[in-house]
Amino acid sequence: MIALDGPSGSGKSSVSRQVASRLGLAYLDTGAMYRAATWWCVRNEVDLADQSAVAALVAAMPLDIGVDPAGPTVHVDGVDIAEAIRDSAISTAVSAVATNLDVRAELRRRQREIIDVERTAGFSGGSGVVAEGRDITTVVAPDADVRVLLTASEEARLARRSLDVHGDADASSVEATRDQVVRRDRDDSTVSQFLVAADGVVTVDSSDLDFEQTVQAVLEVVERSGRH
Numbered sequence: 001m002i003a004l005d006g007p008s009g010s011g012k013s014s015v016s017r018q019v020a021s022r023l024g025l026a027y028l029d030t031g032a033m034y035r036a037a038t039w040w041c042v043r044n045e046v047d048l049a050d051q052s053a054v055a056a057l058v059a060a061m062p063l064d065i066g067v068d069p070a071g072p073t074v075h076v077d078g079v080d081i082a083e084a085i086r087d088s089a090i091s092t093a094v095s096a097v098a099t100n101l102d103v104r105a106e107l108r109r110r111q112r113e114i115i116d117v118e119r120t121a122g123f124s125g126g127s128g129v130v131a132e133g134r135d136i137t138t139v140v141a142p143d144a145d146v147r148v149l150l151t152a153s154e155e156a157r158l159a160r161r162s163l164d165v166h167g168d169a170d171a172s173s174v175e176a177t178r179d180q181v182v183r184r185d186r187d188d189s190t191v192s193q194f195l196v197a198a199d200g201v202v203t204v205d206s207s208d209l210d211f212e213q214t215v216q217a218v219l220e221v222v223e224r225s226g227r228h
């Protein structure tokens with residue numbers, strides 16, 4: 001099992017998905033689970049500041065997450081929400097849900113369940129999974145075979161996110177993206193440690209690498225570990 005954490009825009013999702021594809025492993029996007037929980041709370045019109053109401057709703061959330069890297073899926077209550085959870089309204093609100101400690105306990109439990117299934121009898125014949133997020137290397141799966149912290153400078157992360165959301169990295173687009181990257185990381189880092197690598201976690205800095213070079217750098221870490 002490969003665990004990968006990092007801040008927003010470091011390339012976690014795109015790189016993990018590609019690494020999973022190349023190694024024939026499942027791909028678990030744990031951020032999509034926090035986003036799905038946020039979508040579910042918004043849909044049920046719960047006040048996100050009401051910690052116990054949010055926790056109760058998430059405990060009963062009928063979430064189904066598909067882990068094929070060729071086409072990961074997210075359904076809640078039978079509704080395909082893969083696109084809806086990327087809306088900027090969800091990106092802005094998600095930290096309020098992700099900093100709820102009861103929500104974290106519930107999603108952590110579900111993430112471990114999925115990882116265990118994929119380790120033994122997964123979609124790819126049970127060869128394993130690449131799981132990415134903010135606390136996978138430290139809390140969800142500190143026993144992973146390979147643990148990577150993917151980082152990049154704030155400048156690089158803002159430019160990538162701006163390109164994703166606005167189609168360019170002009171000064172005004174970068175400013176419009178700042179809340180979704182910098183403020184969110186600051187809020188998220190109150191409950192998870194993903195800015196500095198924990199003991200035994202290998203840091204890959206992608207600031208000066210392109211996408212393919214970053215994928216290669218992670219594959220090299222996996223190769224050096226001799227465990228996949």
Ligand SMILES: Nc1ncnc2c1ncn2[C@@H]1O[C@H](COP(=O)(O)OP(=O)(O)O)[C@@H](O)[C@H]1O
Pocket residue numbers: 006007008009010011012013014015160161164206207209210211212214
């Ligand atoms: N060196 C790089 N490594 C990873 N992603 C990169 C790189 N350069 C540009 N990108 C792009 O930046 C975006 C990173 O987004 P994503 O993978 O969603 O990051 P995260 O999951 O960490 O927020 C993607 O559109 C990706 O193609």
Ligand SMILES: Nc1ccn([C@H]2C[C@H](O)[C@@H](COP(=O)(O)OP(=O)(O)O)O2)c(=O)n1
Pocket residue numbers: 007008009013030031032034035094095098132133134135136184188192
């Ligand atoms: N293991 C995780 C994964 C995500 N989160 C939180 C932190 C983020 O603000 C949201 C959404 O995560 P996601 O990885 O989709 O965020 P990015 O926009 O890719 O940076 O969920 C978390 O607290 N723990």
